[in-house]
Amino acid sequence: MNTTLSTTSAATEAQFGRRVAARLSAGTQDLPHEIGERLRAARMQALARRKVVRVLQTAPAVVPNGGAAAFGGGWWTRIGSVIPLIALVAGLIVITTLQEDNRTDELAEVDAALLTDDLPPAAYTDPGFAQFLKTEATAQR
Incomplete structure (x- = not known):
């Protein structure tokens, strides 16, 4: 051949x-x-x-059909190909969940600060007000 x-x-x-x-x-x-x-x-x-x-x-190379030869192909190769893909998808899901939780916590802190403070209604419409609340919450910790 x-x-x-x-x-x-x-x-x-x-x-x-x-x-x-x-x-x-x-x-x-x-x-x-x-x-x-x-x-x-x-x-x-x-x-x-x-x-x-x-x-x-x-x-032609002759490979015996035994335990050592099974690592060179077959279902070990399939598992070895699928495991990194599963790990990647699981990691992306974990990262997305953590980012959503962090964003929800930040919004909850801003809402709690808005509801507990006595401010004039004009302060709520100020674009820099949310940033001010975030810096105040960070400074109090």
Whole structure:
């Protein structure tokens, strides 16, 4: 199986190389003699430096169907894939709940401060009044 893939790959590479060489050689008649000679010398250098590729044949790996092999796949992989997703969703739910609780506590403190203070009605419409109450509540702690 590996030999067939390697042979097919090598044949495809060789065919591609022949096509590229034919394309490059097609326009060389229109070039000046000096440029053509430089290209010929560059081709010779490239051919001298090319790598010889050896195809290694490997035997298929045999994994025993036992306890140690079960960790490499099967239901352990599925559990390992699902656990981080569950942890992420649980963490997002906890963060959202905590933020909602904090926001509710802040609003409750502002409402309690508004209801227990004696202020003129115009003070309730002031945009900076809620910020003032928050800073006062923080300073009293």
